[in-house]
Amino acid sequence: MNTYLYDYGDKLYINLTNKCSNACVFCVRNMSEGVGGNNLWLQKEPSSEEIIEELKNRDLSGYTEFVFCGFGEPLFAFDKIVEIGGFLRKAGKKVRLNTNGQADLIVGRNAAERLEDAVDTVSISLNASDAKKYNEICECAYGEDGFFSMLRFAKECVGRVKRVIFSVVNTIGEDEIKRCEKIAADIGAEFRVRKYDVYASR
Ligand code: SF4
Incomplete structure:
Protein backbone atom coordinates (compact mmCIF):
# COMPACT_ATOMS: atom_id res chain seq x y z
CA MET A 1 0.00 0.00 0.00
CA ASN A 2 1.41 3.38 -1.01
CA THR A 3 0.84 6.06 1.62
CA TYR A 4 1.08 9.38 -0.16
CA LEU A 5 -0.88 11.46 2.35
CA TYR A 6 -0.85 10.98 6.11
CA ASP A 7 -2.03 12.90 9.15
CA TYR A 8 0.41 13.93 11.87
CA GLY A 9 -1.09 16.15 14.54
CA ASP A 10 -3.21 18.77 12.81
CA LYS A 11 -1.10 18.71 9.64
CA LEU A 12 -1.35 16.71 6.44
CA ASN A 30 16.81 3.74 10.15
CA MET A 31 14.44 3.19 13.06
CA SER A 32 11.01 2.61 11.66
CA GLU A 33 8.99 1.67 8.58
CA GLY A 34 6.95 4.83 8.90
CA VAL A 35 5.34 7.37 11.16
CA GLY A 36 2.15 7.25 13.22
CA GLY A 37 1.34 3.71 12.06
CA ASN A 38 1.74 4.56 8.35
CA ASN A 39 4.24 2.57 6.32
CA LEU A 40 5.96 5.24 4.23
CA TRP A 41 8.04 3.08 1.91
CA LEU A 42 6.60 3.56 -1.58
CA GLN A 43 6.26 0.88 -4.24
CA LYS A 44 5.41 3.58 -6.74
CA GLU A 45 5.85 7.35 -6.67
CA PRO A 46 2.61 9.28 -7.16
CA GLU A 65 -0.60 23.16 7.34
CA PHE A 66 0.32 20.88 4.42
CA VAL A 67 3.86 19.56 4.57
CA PHE A 68 6.04 18.02 1.87
CA CYS A 69 7.96 15.53 3.92
CA GLY A 70 7.96 11.78 3.95
CA PHE A 71 10.41 8.91 3.71
CA GLY A 72 12.83 10.67 1.38
CA GLU A 73 13.93 14.06 0.12
CA PRO A 74 11.03 15.93 -1.53
CA LEU A 75 13.38 17.87 -3.83
CA PHE A 76 13.69 14.65 -5.86
CA ALA A 77 10.04 15.27 -6.82
CA PHE A 78 10.50 19.00 -7.31
CA ASP A 79 8.08 19.58 -10.22
CA LYS A 80 5.36 17.85 -8.18
CA ILE A 81 6.01 20.18 -5.22
CA VAL A 82 5.56 23.16 -7.52
CA GLU A 83 2.29 21.80 -8.95
CA ILE A 84 0.73 20.45 -5.74
CA GLY A 85 1.94 23.37 -3.61
CA GLY A 86 0.59 25.80 -6.19
CA PHE A 87 -2.79 24.06 -6.07
CA LEU A 88 -2.91 24.20 -2.26
CA ARG A 89 -1.85 27.82 -2.02
CA LYS A 90 -4.42 28.87 -4.60
CA ALA A 91 -6.94 27.17 -2.30
CA GLY A 92 -5.68 29.42 0.54
CA LYS A 93 -3.76 26.71 2.40
CA LYS A 94 -0.44 27.02 4.23
CA VAL A 95 2.30 24.88 2.71
CA ARG A 96 5.72 23.88 4.05
CA LEU A 97 8.63 22.05 2.47
CA ASN A 98 10.90 20.07 4.80
CA THR A 99 14.16 19.50 3.00
CA ASN A 100 17.87 18.76 3.17
CA GLY A 101 18.25 21.85 0.99
CA GLN A 102 20.64 20.46 -1.63
CA ALA A 103 18.57 22.10 -4.33
CA ASP A 104 21.12 23.16 -6.92
CA LEU A 105 22.64 19.66 -6.88
CA ILE A 124 15.97 23.17 6.00
CA SER A 125 17.94 20.67 8.08
CA LEU A 126 21.16 22.51 8.84
CA ASN A 127 22.38 19.73 11.14
CA ALA A 128 25.93 21.04 11.64
CA SER A 129 28.05 24.19 11.52
CA ASP A 130 30.56 23.08 8.90
CA ALA A 131 30.85 20.77 5.94
CA LYS A 132 33.02 18.16 7.66
CA LYS A 133 30.68 17.75 10.63
CA TYR A 134 27.66 17.83 8.30
CA ASN A 135 29.04 14.99 6.26
CA GLU A 136 29.81 12.92 9.34
CA ILE A 137 26.15 13.19 10.36
CA CYS A 138 24.52 13.13 6.91
CA GLU A 139 26.85 10.95 4.80
CA CYS A 140 25.88 12.98 1.75
CA ALA A 141 26.17 11.39 -1.70
CA TYR A 142 27.61 14.71 -2.94
CA GLY A 143 30.23 14.78 -0.18
CA GLU A 144 30.93 18.14 1.43
CA ASP A 145 29.29 19.97 -1.52
CA GLY A 146 25.97 18.98 0.01
CA PHE A 147 26.54 21.37 2.93
CA PHE A 148 27.45 24.32 0.69
CA SER A 149 24.54 23.62 -1.66
CA MET A 150 22.19 23.69 1.35
CA LEU A 151 23.56 27.08 2.45
CA ARG A 152 23.18 28.50 -1.08
CA PHE A 153 19.57 27.34 -1.25
CA ALA A 154 18.74 28.88 2.14
CA LYS A 155 20.19 32.24 1.02
CA GLU A 156 18.21 32.10 -2.22
CA CYS A 157 14.98 31.34 -0.33
CA VAL A 158 15.32 34.28 2.08
CA GLY A 159 13.27 37.13 0.62
CA ARG A 160 11.45 34.80 -1.80
CA VAL A 161 9.70 32.44 0.59
CA LYS A 162 7.82 33.91 3.59
CA ARG A 163 9.56 31.80 6.22
CA VAL A 164 12.93 30.10 5.99
CA ILE A 165 13.83 27.95 8.98
CA PHE A 166 17.13 26.24 9.73
CA SER A 167 16.84 23.32 12.14
CA VAL A 168 19.19 21.10 14.12
CA VAL A 169 18.58 18.19 16.47
CA ASN A 170 19.21 18.81 20.16
CA THR A 171 21.92 16.14 20.46
CA ILE A 172 24.74 18.07 18.76
CA GLY A 173 25.84 19.95 21.92
CA GLU A 174 25.35 23.48 23.20
CA ASP A 175 28.40 25.01 21.48
CA GLU A 176 27.50 23.50 18.12
CA ILE A 177 23.90 24.66 18.51
CA LYS A 178 25.18 28.22 19.11
CA ARG A 179 27.37 28.06 15.99
CA CYS A 180 24.41 26.85 13.94
CA GLU A 181 22.20 29.59 15.39
CA LYS A 182 24.74 32.17 14.21
CA ILE A 183 24.71 30.72 10.66
CA ALA A 184 20.92 31.06 10.64
CA ALA A 185 21.07 34.64 11.93
CA ASP A 186 23.74 35.62 9.38
CA ILE A 187 21.57 34.32 6.53
CA GLY A 188 18.37 35.85 7.92
CA ALA A 189 16.68 32.50 8.61
CA GLU A 190 14.72 31.46 11.68
CA PHE A 191 16.32 28.81 13.87
CA ARG A 192 14.75 25.78 15.51
CA VAL A 193 16.19 23.04 17.71
CA ARG A 194 14.29 19.78 17.16
CA LYS A 195 13.99 17.22 19.95
CA TYR A 196 15.72 13.99 19.01
CA ASP A 197 13.15 11.22 18.65
CA VAL A 198 11.79 8.92 15.96
CA TYR A 199 10.55 11.97 14.10
CA ALA A 200 13.69 14.08 14.59
CA SER A 201 14.55 14.02 10.92
CA ARG A 202 11.31 15.75 10.01
S1 SF4 B 1 16.74 12.60 7.53
FE1 SF4 B 1 18.47 12.65 6.11
S2 SF4 B 1 18.52 10.60 5.15
FE2 SF4 B 1 16.52 10.84 6.12
S3 SF4 B 1 15.21 11.59 4.48
FE3 SF4 B 1 15.95 13.41 5.59
S4 SF4 B 1 17.82 14.04 4.51
FE4 SF4 B 1 17.31 11.94 3.82
Whole structure:
Protein backbone atom coordinates (compact mmCIF):
# COMPACT_ATOMS: atom_id res chain seq x y z
CA MET A 1 0.00 0.00 0.00
CA ASN A 2 1.41 3.38 -1.01
CA THR A 3 0.84 6.06 1.62
CA TYR A 4 1.08 9.38 -0.16
CA LEU A 5 -0.88 11.46 2.35
CA TYR A 6 -0.85 10.98 6.11
CA ASP A 7 -2.03 12.90 9.15
CA TYR A 8 0.41 13.93 11.87
CA GLY A 9 -1.09 16.15 14.54
CA ASP A 10 -3.21 18.77 12.81
CA LYS A 11 -1.10 18.71 9.64
CA LEU A 12 -1.35 16.71 6.44
CA TYR A 13 1.95 15.29 5.22
CA ILE A 14 2.68 14.55 1.58
CA ASN A 15 5.07 11.67 0.86
CA LEU A 16 6.31 11.89 -2.74
CA THR A 17 9.51 9.87 -2.91
CA ASN A 18 11.89 7.58 -1.07
CA LYS A 19 14.94 8.93 -2.89
CA CYS A 20 17.46 10.88 -0.83
CA SER A 21 20.98 12.20 -1.30
CA ASN A 22 21.77 11.82 2.40
CA ALA A 23 21.98 8.87 4.76
CA CYS A 24 21.61 10.75 8.05
CA VAL A 25 22.51 8.82 11.18
CA PHE A 26 19.31 10.01 12.89
CA CYS A 27 16.97 9.40 9.94
CA VAL A 28 13.60 7.99 10.90
CA ARG A 29 14.05 5.45 8.10
CA ASN A 30 16.81 3.74 10.15
CA MET A 31 14.44 3.19 13.06
CA SER A 32 11.01 2.61 11.66
CA GLU A 33 8.99 1.67 8.58
CA GLY A 34 6.95 4.83 8.90
CA VAL A 35 5.34 7.37 11.16
CA GLY A 36 2.15 7.25 13.22
CA GLY A 37 1.34 3.71 12.06
CA ASN A 38 1.74 4.56 8.35
CA ASN A 39 4.24 2.57 6.32
CA LEU A 40 5.96 5.24 4.23
CA TRP A 41 8.04 3.08 1.91
CA LEU A 42 6.60 3.56 -1.58
CA GLN A 43 6.26 0.88 -4.24
CA LYS A 44 5.41 3.58 -6.74
CA GLU A 45 5.85 7.35 -6.67
CA PRO A 46 2.61 9.28 -7.16
CA SER A 47 1.96 11.73 -9.97
CA SER A 48 0.98 15.28 -9.03
CA GLU A 49 -2.42 14.64 -10.67
CA GLU A 50 -3.04 11.67 -8.35
CA ILE A 51 -2.21 13.73 -5.26
CA ILE A 52 -4.31 16.70 -6.36
CA GLU A 53 -7.24 14.36 -7.05
CA GLU A 54 -6.89 12.86 -3.57
CA LEU A 55 -6.76 16.34 -2.03
CA LYS A 56 -9.90 17.37 -3.92
CA ASN A 57 -11.70 14.36 -2.46
CA ARG A 58 -10.76 15.17 1.15
CA ASP A 59 -12.08 17.68 3.63
CA LEU A 60 -9.03 19.93 4.01
CA SER A 61 -10.62 22.43 6.36
CA GLY A 62 -9.22 20.97 9.61
CA TYR A 63 -5.55 21.05 8.62
CA THR A 64 -3.37 23.93 9.80
CA GLU A 65 -0.60 23.16 7.34
CA PHE A 66 0.32 20.88 4.42
CA VAL A 67 3.86 19.56 4.57
CA PHE A 68 6.04 18.02 1.87
CA CYS A 69 7.96 15.53 3.92
CA GLY A 70 7.96 11.78 3.95
CA PHE A 71 10.41 8.91 3.71
CA GLY A 72 12.83 10.67 1.38
CA GLU A 73 13.93 14.06 0.12
CA PRO A 74 11.03 15.93 -1.53
CA LEU A 75 13.38 17.87 -3.83
CA PHE A 76 13.69 14.65 -5.86
CA ALA A 77 10.04 15.27 -6.82
CA PHE A 78 10.50 19.00 -7.31
CA ASP A 79 8.08 19.58 -10.22
CA LYS A 80 5.36 17.85 -8.18
CA ILE A 81 6.01 20.18 -5.22
CA VAL A 82 5.56 23.16 -7.52
CA GLU A 83 2.29 21.80 -8.95
CA ILE A 84 0.73 20.45 -5.74
CA GLY A 85 1.94 23.37 -3.61
CA GLY A 86 0.59 25.80 -6.19
CA PHE A 87 -2.79 24.06 -6.07
CA LEU A 88 -2.91 24.20 -2.26
CA ARG A 89 -1.85 27.82 -2.02
CA LYS A 90 -4.42 28.87 -4.60
CA ALA A 91 -6.94 27.17 -2.30
CA GLY A 92 -5.68 29.42 0.54
CA LYS A 93 -3.76 26.71 2.40
CA LYS A 94 -0.44 27.02 4.23
CA VAL A 95 2.30 24.88 2.71
CA ARG A 96 5.72 23.88 4.05
CA LEU A 97 8.63 22.05 2.47
CA ASN A 98 10.90 20.07 4.80
CA THR A 99 14.16 19.50 3.00
CA ASN A 100 17.87 18.76 3.17
CA GLY A 101 18.25 21.85 0.99
CA GLN A 102 20.64 20.46 -1.63
CA ALA A 103 18.57 22.10 -4.33
CA ASP A 104 21.12 23.16 -6.92
CA LEU A 105 22.64 19.66 -6.88
CA ILE A 106 19.27 17.88 -7.08
CA VAL A 107 17.09 20.32 -9.04
CA GLY A 108 19.23 23.03 -10.64
CA ARG A 109 19.89 26.66 -9.96
CA ASN A 110 16.44 28.27 -9.98
CA ALA A 111 14.67 26.13 -7.37
CA ALA A 112 14.04 28.94 -4.86
CA GLU A 113 12.41 31.12 -7.53
CA ARG A 114 10.12 28.31 -8.60
CA LEU A 115 9.01 27.74 -5.01
CA GLU A 116 7.77 31.29 -4.51
CA ASP A 117 4.15 30.48 -5.36
CA ALA A 118 4.22 26.90 -4.09
CA VAL A 119 5.21 27.12 -0.42
CA ASP A 120 4.94 29.52 2.52
CA THR A 121 7.72 27.94 4.55
CA VAL A 122 10.94 26.13 3.75
CA SER A 123 12.39 24.22 6.70
CA ILE A 124 15.97 23.17 6.00
CA SER A 125 17.94 20.67 8.08
CA LEU A 126 21.16 22.51 8.84
CA ASN A 127 22.38 19.73 11.14
CA ALA A 128 25.93 21.04 11.64
CA SER A 129 28.05 24.19 11.52
CA ASP A 130 30.56 23.08 8.90
CA ALA A 131 30.85 20.77 5.94
CA LYS A 132 33.02 18.16 7.66
CA LYS A 133 30.68 17.75 10.63
CA TYR A 134 27.66 17.83 8.30
CA ASN A 135 29.04 14.99 6.26
CA GLU A 136 29.81 12.92 9.34
CA ILE A 137 26.15 13.19 10.36
CA CYS A 138 24.52 13.13 6.91
CA GLU A 139 26.85 10.95 4.80
CA CYS A 140 25.88 12.98 1.75
CA ALA A 141 26.17 11.39 -1.70
CA TYR A 142 27.61 14.71 -2.94
CA GLY A 143 30.23 14.78 -0.18
CA GLU A 144 30.93 18.14 1.43
CA ASP A 145 29.29 19.97 -1.52
CA GLY A 146 25.97 18.98 0.01
CA PHE A 147 26.54 21.37 2.93
CA PHE A 148 27.45 24.32 0.69
CA SER A 149 24.54 23.62 -1.66
CA MET A 150 22.19 23.69 1.35
CA LEU A 151 23.56 27.08 2.45
CA ARG A 152 23.18 28.50 -1.08
CA PHE A 153 19.57 27.34 -1.25
CA ALA A 154 18.74 28.88 2.14
CA LYS A 155 20.19 32.24 1.02
CA GLU A 156 18.21 32.10 -2.22
CA CYS A 157 14.98 31.34 -0.33
CA VAL A 158 15.32 34.28 2.08
CA GLY A 159 13.27 37.13 0.62
CA ARG A 160 11.45 34.80 -1.80
CA VAL A 161 9.70 32.44 0.59
CA LYS A 162 7.82 33.91 3.59
CA ARG A 163 9.56 31.80 6.22
CA VAL A 164 12.93 30.10 5.99
CA ILE A 165 13.83 27.95 8.98
CA PHE A 166 17.13 26.24 9.73
CA SER A 167 16.84 23.32 12.14
CA VAL A 168 19.19 21.10 14.12
CA VAL A 169 18.58 18.19 16.47
CA ASN A 170 19.21 18.81 20.16
CA THR A 171 21.92 16.14 20.46
CA ILE A 172 24.74 18.07 18.76
CA GLY A 173 25.84 19.95 21.92
CA GLU A 174 25.35 23.48 23.20
CA ASP A 175 28.40 25.01 21.48
CA GLU A 176 27.50 23.50 18.12
CA ILE A 177 23.90 24.66 18.51
CA LYS A 178 25.18 28.22 19.11
CA ARG A 179 27.37 28.06 15.99
CA CYS A 180 24.41 26.85 13.94
CA GLU A 181 22.20 29.59 15.39
CA LYS A 182 24.74 32.17 14.21
CA ILE A 183 24.71 30.72 10.66
CA ALA A 184 20.92 31.06 10.64
CA ALA A 185 21.07 34.64 11.93
CA ASP A 186 23.74 35.62 9.38
CA ILE A 187 21.57 34.32 6.53
CA GLY A 188 18.37 35.85 7.92
CA ALA A 189 16.68 32.50 8.61
CA GLU A 190 14.72 31.46 11.68
CA PHE A 191 16.32 28.81 13.87
CA ARG A 192 14.75 25.78 15.51
CA VAL A 193 16.19 23.04 17.71
CA ARG A 194 14.29 19.78 17.16
CA LYS A 195 13.99 17.22 19.95
CA TYR A 196 15.72 13.99 19.01
CA ASP A 197 13.15 11.22 18.65
CA VAL A 198 11.79 8.92 15.96
CA TYR A 199 10.55 11.97 14.10
CA ALA A 200 13.69 14.08 14.59
CA SER A 201 14.55 14.02 10.92
CA ARG A 202 11.31 15.75 10.01
S1 SF4 B 1 16.74 12.60 7.53
FE1 SF4 B 1 15.95 13.41 5.59
S2 SF4 B 1 17.82 14.04 4.51
FE2 SF4 B 1 18.47 12.65 6.11
S3 SF4 B 1 18.52 10.60 5.15
FE3 SF4 B 1 16.52 10.84 6.12
S4 SF4 B 1 15.21 11.59 4.48
FE4 SF4 B 1 17.31 11.94 3.82
